[in-house]
Amino acid sequence: MTLRIFPITPEFAAEVGDVDLSQPLSGTVEQAIKAAFWQYGVLIFPDQQLSAEEHLRFARVFGPLETSIAVHQPQAKLRLAAEFADVSNLTVRDQLWGEDSRARLFALGNRLWHTDSSFRQIPAYASLLYARSIAPIGGHTEFADLRAAFDALPPDQRAALRGRVLEHSIFTSRAKLGFHDFAQAERDALPPVQQVLVRTLPQTGRESLYLASHAGRVIGLPDAEGLALIDALTTHATQRQFVYTHRWRVGDLVLWDNRCTAHRGTEFDDLRWRRDYQRVSVADVANSCAQAQLTLGP
Ligand code: OGA
Ligand code: MN
Numbered sequence: 001m002t003l004r005i006f007p008i009t010p011e012f013a014a015e016v017g018d019v020d021l022s023q024p025l026s027g028t029v030e031q032a033i034k035a036a037f038w039q040y041g042v043l044i045f046p047d048q049q050l051s052a053e054e055h056l057r058f059a060r061v062f063g064p065l066e067t068s069i070a071v072h073q074p075q076a077k078l079r080l081a082a083e084f085a086d087v088s089n090l091t092v093r094d095q096l097w098g099e100d101s102r103a104r105l106f107a108l109g110n111r112l113w114h115t116d117s118s119f120r121q122i123p124a125y126a127s128l129l130y131a132r133s134i135a136p137i138g139g140h141t142e143f144a145d146l147r148a149a150f151d152a153l154p155p156d157q158r159a160a161l162r163g164r165v166l167e168h169s170i171f172t173s174r175a176k177l178g179f180h181d182f183a184q185a186e187r188d189a190l191p192p193v194q195q196v197l198v199r200t201l202p203q204t205g206r207e208s209l210y211l212a213s214h215a216g217r218v219i220g221l222p223d224a225e226g227l228a229l230i231d232a233l234t235t236h237a238t239q240r241q242f243v244y245t246h247r248w249r250v251g252d253l254v255l256w257d258n259r260c261t262a263h264r265g266t267e268f269d270d271l272r273w274r275r276d277y278q279r280v281s282v283a284d285v286a287n288s289c290a291q292a293q294l295t296l297g298p
Contacts, residue, residue: 003032012145013042013244021045021253022054030061037062037126038203041261042143042244045253048130052278055130055253056083059280062126066117066281069170072189080278087129087277089270099271102181109173110265112213113144113238115258116281119170119214121193124258125284132276134248138268139275141246142238146209147260149237150198161209164197165219165289166230172216194219195288197233199259202291208260209237210288237262259284 004017014036019029037043050058059065065083070076077092089097089104097104117124129141150158169192171182197218199210211234218226245266246254256263258281268275285291 003029005036007040008044009244011148012040012242013044013143013246014040015044015046017046019045021048021058022050024057025061033061037255037257038201041145041147041257042246043255044246045255046249047251048253049251050130050253052081052084055128055278055280058253059083059126059128059282062282063285064283066120066124066283069117069190072186073183083280085279085281087279089273089275096271096274104270105177105179105181106174108177108179109170109213111267112173112176113234113262113264114173114212114214115146115210115262116279117258117283118195118210118212119168119172119190119193121287122283122285123195123288124281126255126282127258127279128253128255128281129277129279130253131248131250132278133274134250135268135270135273135275138266139270139273140248140266141254142264142266143244143246143256144238144262145242145244145260146211146237146262147201147206149239149242150207150209152242153236158198158207161233162198162207165194166197166210166215166226167192167217167219168195168212168214169193169216170214173213176213192216193287196292199288199292201260206260209233210259211237211262234262259288 003019006015008014067082068085070078071082079092080086091097116127170190195210197210199208215230217223218229
């Protein structure tokens with residue numbers, strides 16, 4: 001069995017074949033997967049049959065796992081273990097969510113362009129989303145290449161953006177949807193954090209925008225000017241030439257690099273179709289501002 005990499009787009013998304021992620025991988029195969037991950041940013045592993053434990057084991061290849069933010073929601077009954085983000089439209093009793101369910105309205109945040117956990121002090125490095133059942137139409141996931149988007153900016157704009165810092169909060173992205181239904185304990189558990197706007201990826205030396213709907217302020221700019229900048233850059237970065245749309249098959253595991261990609265889910269008839277996806281995210285090594293200081297030196 002030799003690992004095969006099939007590019008879907010020249011530089012951004014690739015399928016990985018001839019690998020069974022339910023089995024422990026050799027060091028050589030792990031290294032080859034990591035190299036492809038750093039090169040592309042989005043990898044698709046089709047036709048996997050994974051238990052929860054096997055999904056977690058493959059995720060741990062990339063580093064320590066995050067705990068789902070759902071653990072901060074008072075009275076939330078979870079379908080899955082704390083390391084999983086439940087990206088389904090299902091209740092604990094395996095029924096479709098009702099139209100007004102809080103979980104449903106909260107999950108609409110996934111329809112806005114974002115990168116996972118940028119609202120945490122230590123954001124997500126990699127995410128691994130696994131499809132157990134899919135909607136027959138709609139419910140795709142779009143990915144934007146934020147490295148290519150940065151490279152396409154004029155040099156003077158790139159220079160002006162380097163060193164900028166943004167404030168991210170989960171409550172910012174939800175407020176954009178008019179969703180404010182949070183208990184004080186939930187707000188206290190997830191205070192706003194700072195992240196750099198331009199990241200340098202240590203493995204490749206490439207630079208990338210780091211943007212999410214969670215970002216609400218640019219430090220040092222008036223609020224309105226900051227929001228206008230975030231909006232303009234997001235519009236730039238999500239133009240079609242930077243976007244790969246993943247149309248899911250049951251058994252797809254999609255792995256992406258949150259440091260240099262943004263993603264969003266597309267609409268589907270969620271009151272009619274079951275869409276049962278599970279995500280495990282791997283924590284980054286440090287806050288992005290701290291990493292930038294490490295890269296730039298004293
Ligand atoms: C996620 C996410 C989008 C989707 O799992 O982090 O944003 O299409 N998912 O389900
Ligand atoms: Mn996400």
